[in-house]
Amino acid sequence: MSVSAPRFSLVAGEASGDLLGGLLLAGLRQRWPELQADGIGGPKMAAQGFKAWWPHHKLSVFGYVDALLHLREILGIRKQLGERLLAEAPQAFIGIDAPDFNFALEAKLKAAGIKSIHFVCPSIWAWRAERVEKIRRSVDHVLCLFPFEPALLHKAGIAASYVGHPLADVIPMEPPRSACRAALSLSETDTVVALLPGSRRSEIRYIAEPLLRAAQLMQRQRPELRFIMPVAPGMRELMAPLLQRHAQGLRLEVLDGRSxxxxxxxxxxxxxxxxxxxxxxxxxRPMVIAYRMHWLNWRRIRTKRLQPWVGLPNVLAEDFVVPELLQDACTPEALAREGLAWLDDAARREHAVAIFRQQHELLRCNTAQRATDAIAQVLGA
Incomplete structure (x- = not known):
């Protein structure tokens, strides 16, 4: 197949990767209208003509314990996928995040002469810095979302480009608050709290309950509050028993996606x-960042942290602009307290919004075009 009509294979391992993949494919198709794309992905990628051999949620795990529970299935998928890609040889493989799955696959493909591109630099600046060696062995080029990442990779001899964050291109600088409230049957005067427990099975298992219980505590103090909870595709069944136990009497609207x-x-x-x-x-939007995981995962991961911040807005600001409640600190009481604190402090909200606006401007740089140009350079096209 000619470079004018390339075939790319992609792997996105969860909802956020599917979103990034859909945005990337839109840019790639602008340059190569006859592009063919296949591999592992979700509905956002499918909307761009992507052919999914497996759905992305098959890889949607987090941490050592969750991965072990699904290890046999995941390894089986990777083996079958690798064999198919080696046999059919796309012009490039693009791994979208999911480093634990993609790096081993990318290394095998790179060794066979298939161009290997990784979209999203692993957070080597935050934890597990030793992964830089695996990146060097596995990929021909890394597409970086944040401006400080290429220099870190260049020091290790890894080709990389800063492409910005595609979400900064598609999310408007001024959010359509009124239109979205109308679409969700919310009034202009409602005080609305969004609960986002994550898109992985393990996140639903460990984080949804404290968020729902925090909402109950917040509603007791502020009966007028309204709550909305987007649930990632495929996670509704997992959420059902948690809602049955912890959402009784809560003014909560559960949404299918629509985050x-x-x-x-x-x-x-x-x-x-x-x-x-x-x-x-x-x-x-002012936020309270929450995270919990299996205690064995936490015990291992906390020793590998390289900086005090976990949430991306705090990492970019190099400051605790928003509170982070992790593991034992992630209690319903603390979540409710921090959530209500935002509602009670207009000046603090305005300060956070000003910082978020600066971050938006930094990351908005036509990512799809930049990423497409970088991929074309790798291909020599």
């Missing part, structure tokens, strides 16, 4: 650490 509408419509959010915290910042 961006929820963030645009809300006043504040209680949100699981990850890409959703950056989305909340881009929507200029």
């Amino acid at each position: 961006h509408e929820a963030l645009a419509a809300c006043d504040i959010t209680l949100v699981a650490s990850g890409t959703a915290t950056l989305e909340a910042a881009l929507f200029k």
